[in-house]
Amino acid sequence: MNAPNKTIDKAHMSLIINHKQISKMKILVVDDSRLLRQRIIDLISDIPNIEISAEAESSIEAIKLIEKLNPDLMILDIRMPNGSGIEVLRSIRQQDKSIITIVLTNYPLAQYKEKCLELGASYFFDKVNEFEQVRDLIASLQNKFSEN
Amino acid sequence: MELFNDKTKEQLIKEIEILQKRIEVFERTEDELLLSDQILRQMPDAVLLTDRSGIITRWMGKASEIFGYSEKEAIGNTVDFLRKPDIRDKKSKEIFDSLKMSGSYNGEISSVTKDNKEIPIELTVQTLYNEKMGPLGFIGIGRDLTKQKKRDKLINDLRKKEIKTHERLLQSFIDLQNSQKASLNLMEDLSLEIEERKKAQVELTEKHELLCLLIDNMPDYIYVKDLNCCYLLNNKAHLQHMKVKNQEEALGKNDFDVYEAELASEHNNNDKKVISTGKSLINIEEFYQNRKRDPQWLLTTKVPMRDNSGNITGLVGISRDITARKQAENSLFQSEEKFKILFESSPDAYYLQDLKGIFVDGNKAAEKLTGFKRSELIGQNLQSAGLLDKNQIPKVLKLLGRHVLGKSTGPDEFQLIRKDGKKLTIEIIAHPLKIQNEKLILGIARNITERKITENKLKISENKLRKLAQHLQTVREMERTYIAREIHDELGQLTTALKMDIVWLKNKFAEDRPELLNKLLSMSELTDITNETIRRISSELRPGIIDDLGLIPAIEWQVKDFQSRTGIRCDLELKTGELMIDPERTTAIYRILQESLTNVARHSSASEVKISLLQRKRQLFMQISDNGKGLPANRIEHPKSFGLMGIRERVTIFGGSAVFAGEKGKGTTVKVTIPL
Numbered sequence: 001m002n003a004p005n006k007t008i009d010k011a012h013m014s015l016i017i018n019h020k021q022i023s024k025m026k027i028l029v030v031d032d033s034r035l036l037r038q039r040i041i042d043l044i045s046d047i048p049n050i051e052i053s054a055e056a057e058s059s060i061e062a063i064k065l066i067e068k069l070n071p072d073l074m075i076l077d078i079r080m081p082n083g084s085g086i087e088v089l090r091s092i093r094q095q096d097k098s099i100i101t102i103v104l105t106n107y108p109l110a111q112y113k114e115k116c117l118e119l120g121a122s123y124f125f126d127k128v129n130e131f132e133q134v135r136d137l138i139a140s141l142q143n144k145f146s147e148n
Numbered sequence: 149m150e151l152f153n154d155k156t157k158e159q160l161i162k163e164i165e166i167l168q169k170r171i172e173v174f175e176r177t178e179d180e181l182l183l184s185d186q187i188l189r190q191m192p193d194a195v196l197l198t199d200r201s202g203i204i205t206r207w208m209g210k211a212s213e214i215f216g217y218s219e220k221e222a223i224g225n226t227v228d229f230l231r232k233p234d235i236r237d238k239k240s241k242e243i244f245d246s247l248k249m250s251g252s253y254n255g256e257i258s259s260v261t262k263d264n265k266e267i268p269i270e271l272t273v274q275t276l277y278n279e280k281m282g283p284l285g286f287i288g289i290g291r292d293l294t295k296q297k298k299r300d301k302l303i304n305d306l307r308k309k310e311i312k313t314h315e316r317l318l319q320s321f322i323d324l325q326n327s328q329k330a331s332l333n334l335m336e337d338l339s340l341e342i343e344e345r346k347k348a349q350v351e352l353t354e355k356h357e358l359l360c361l362l363i364d365n366m367p368d369y370i371y372v373k374d375l376n377c378c379y380l381l382n383n384k385a386h387l388q389h390m391k392v393k394n395q396e397e398a399l400g401k402n403d404f405d406v407y408e409a410e411l412a413s414e415h416n417n418n419d420k421k422v423i424s425t426g427k428s429l430i431n432i433e434e435f436y437q438n439r440k441r442d443p444q445w446l447l448t449t450k451v452p453m454r455d456n457s458g459n460i461t462g463l464v465g466i467s468r469d470i471t472a473r474k475q476a477e478n479s480l481f482q483s484e485e486k487f488k489i490l491f492e493s494s495p496d497a498y499y500l501q502d503l504k505g506i507f508v509d510g511n512k513a514a515e516k517l518t519g520f521k522r523s524e525l526i527g528q529n530l531q532s533a534g535l536l537d538k539n540q541i542p543k544v545l546k547l548l549g550r551h552v553l554g555k556s557t558g559p560d561e562f563q564l565i566r567k568d569g570k571k572l573t574i575e576i577i578a579h580p581l582k583i584q585n586e587k588l589i590l591g592i593a594r595n596i597t598e599r600k601i602t603e604n605k606l607k608i609s610e611n612k613l614r615k616l617a618q619h620l621q622t623v624r625e626m627e628r629t630y631i632a633r634e635i636h637d638e639l640g641q642l643t644t645a646l647k648m649d650i651v652w653l654k655n656k657f658a659e660d661r662p663e664l665l666n667k668l669l670s671m672s673e674l675t676d677i678t679n680e681t682i683r684r685i686s687s688e689l690r691p692g693i694i695d696d697l698g699l700i701p702a703i704e705w706q707v708k709d710f711q712s713r714t715g716i717r718c719d720l721e722l723k724t725g726e727l728m729i730d731p732e733r734t735t736a737i738y739r740i741l742q743e744s745l746t747n748v749a750r751h752s753s754a755s756e757v758k759i760s761l762l763q764r765k766r767q768l769f770m771q772i773s774d775n776g777k778g779l780p781a782n783r784i785e786h787p788k789s790f791g792l793m794g795i796r797e798r799v800t801i802f803g804g805s806a807v808f809a810g811e812k813g814k815g816t817t818v819k820v821t822i823p824l
Contacts, residue, residue: 033641039648079637084696106640106683110708111693111701128644128679132651 024051025145027138028071030062030088031055031104032080036127040075040104043131047139049146059083063091071099072145075134076121078105078112089119100141102134194269194290197276200283202226202240214269214292216262227288232258232266243273247286251275256293268293369446369467372453377419378402380462408437422450422463434467445474484583497593500583505529505548508588517574517595519567535564551580551589561596573600618801625735629690636686643679647672699727699734700761703741707759714749716774721760724768733822736798737770740806743795744772744818752776752816766824773817778810795820 027050031037037055044050053069056062058080066074066088078085085103092099101121105112108126116124125134188195194211198204207222215222215230228236239257246253253273260266270291276284363370369386373379382390382398390406392398403412403419415434422429428451436444448467452460491498497514501507507525515522518535530536530544540562547557558577565571578591650672658665686692687709694702700722711718729737741759748754754776762769795818796806804822 032637033645035645036641036648039645039652042652043648078696079692086696106636106644106679107692107696109693109705111697111705115697115701128640128647128676131648 023146024049025073025142026051026053026069026071028053028062028065028069028074028099029055030057030059030074030080030085031077032057033077036077040131040134043135044138047135047142050138050142059085059087062088066092066097066099067095070097073100073102073138073141075102075104077127078103078107078116086115086119089116089121093120102137104131104134191289193292194288196222196227196288196290197285198227198288199285202228202286205285209289210292211290214261214267214290215259221262230259232260243271247273247275257290259290268297367469369465371465372462373402373419373465374462375423375460376402377416377423377463386467411435411437418450419463422452423460426452426460428452433470443471444469445471487583497595499525499591499593501529501589501591503548503552503580503587503589505544505589507533514593517566517572517593518564519570524567534567536562537565547578548589551578554580556580558592559594564593573597614797614800617797621798622732625690629695632686632689632692635682635689636692639682640679640686643675643682647675647679650675694734694738695731699729699737700724702734702738703759703761706738706741706745710745710749716748716754717756719756719758721758721762724761724763727763727768729768729824733768733802733824736802737768737820737822740795740798740818740820741770741772743791747791748772748774748776748816752778754815763824768822768824770820770822771817773815775815778812778814778816 027044029037029040029052031040034057041052041055045052053071054065056065060083062074062076062085065071074088076085076088085105089101092101100123101116102123102125103113103116103121104125104127106127108124108129113124123134123137125131188208191209193209194214195206195209196204196211197206197208203226204223207217207219211222212218228240231239235258242255243253246255252275253271255271257269257271258266259269270293271288272290273286273288276287278284364384366383367385369389370383371379371386372381378400379398379402382392382395387393387395387398390398390401403415406412407415418429418432418434421427428449430449432448434446434448436446446467447470448465450463450465453462453464455461491500491509492511494511495513497511497517499507499510499514506527506529510518510522510525514525518525518533520533520535525533531538531541536544543560543562547560550557556577556579559575560577562574562576563571564574573596575594575596576591578589580587580589582588650668654665654668654672658668691702691705693705703722704720707718707720710716745757748757752774754774757772757774760769760771792806792808799806799820799822802822804820806821807819808816809819810816
């Protein structure tokens, strides 16, 4: 390519970037129950500028998808077959990834909360009694995200 | 006459007076000189005058008598000629030096007379001075000391004699004193001896009396017989034995008067033997029976009695009643006979060994058990007879050691090898005892082979049972885990989905529809209750926290949950640090705690529970104590208390222990130990 072409490409690119100024917050939903994943997604789908990047059914799948897609936020269940959400937390901590993690679990015991927060989770909610708060939380987080 | 004219009369008279005075002085002087001369001549000593060079100028006093020289012979010689020749020079110097120093000399000097006799002279020399002219010469005075010396010697001799006489007197005085002392001592000794003799006499009398008293009070019979074997003397005991009132009655009697003829002749023969041979009979057993009395056994010693010349004059006898002993011996003999019968006929194998373990005897049953004949075993021990193999010998020796100390042993197990080679398990009980004064060991052997087999079978089945119980436990846990998960995850999932849908409906359609809203709220409540129930049932079955987070968080949760459910105040103390523990042990401890707490809630009526978990070295200690009404000990071991047995079983698998302590009114404590 000639130098003049490069200059034109750069401009072209900045145009594209400018067009996509309002970036969407990528969300990964991890829960072994399809029923619940559906409902969680329904719950938050009306929040603007978010994108459900992927769904994961197990901790292994979650780790793979995190690696691949680098989501900004993750809704994470604890109790899953073949590995718990805690392993996911460990993995992202090891890799030093910065993902906002919201743990949403049917085991809302203090000991679990302590462990999750210790391992880097940002939020911890009772799936049955506090799931509405998750929606509000994601909405406010998204605002902050767009401002950046 | 002119002379007289020149001088006046006065002058002349004065001159005549002066002249007269001078004549007077001269006359006086002359008188004095004559006097002096006479004195000098009368002096008993020799007086010599010499000039400055020692030449004799005057020879006065008794000089001539002493030295034998006349005045004419002496004058003109030097004083030397009077002295002993070999000392002349020495003395001259001596005298000269002294005169030079002090002007005088005094000393003793050996001189020689004209007859060549040697005489001692005490010499005093003085220098003669004239005021105007200085030293004129010397005056020497010599005293003849011969007589003096003789006198002195005599006095000395006399003195010496006197001293000697004194000494002799003193010595004889001392000797006299000593001999006086000696004779005093002798007298003292004599009187002492007399005293002692008197004392001895008294003592002898006392001793004699004492002896008589002793003899009379001894229970043994003491008697003296003459050469015809007739009684001369008997002590009280003997008189009583012979049933006689006093000594007079006994005198002259002999055995034939007292005892049955047959016995009497035997005793008489003994007496005669002693008297004829002069040899004592010591500790012979005699059997007595006089006409009315019961039989009696006596232990007798008979000793010949001698006079001063050594001739036998009779005998002295002393006898002790040993009837009781003899009877004891008889009954012992009888019981030994009984023992023999029992020994032989017992169905159990009996054997007798000495303290070295060598067989002395065995009964029929022992023969049957071992397959050996009695005769084959006697003289052998357990090893040499081939009954035991050598690795059991240390055990045998240890037991033998205890037998030697008089201690019984058993039951102890051994592997017996029969004569035919067959092996049996036997049990031996052994007792040390005495038979006919010999120390022996009685052994009782039982064939427990059958019993052993049964015991083994029991152990095996017990083990199987235990393994089965463990297995069932494991399976049960797995089932519980599975069911808990299923309930929580499957049902929980569904109720959660339901709840979410209800909320969705509420948000979408019930904003302004109060009836619908109410219904939906009530549905929401129902799902909440359902979910709570699911959580509770599931966690009671098996809390997920135990698998997800480990023992400590699980215990923390359990205790908190217990407290909030029952209202019983819980105090949890954890001293464990990082706990590395496998799932099986985790489950065991969790379940033990769960069961114990359930017991507290159900039975104890306690208001407080203290739980402590401590890790030390490679062991875990857990203690649960409540302040309830307590479990008395018998309840703990009650056969229906499977709960407590279950707790124990859970830890036994890992080699741990569970202890229960309860006192009525003071609460119960469960203490569990598990090695990690």
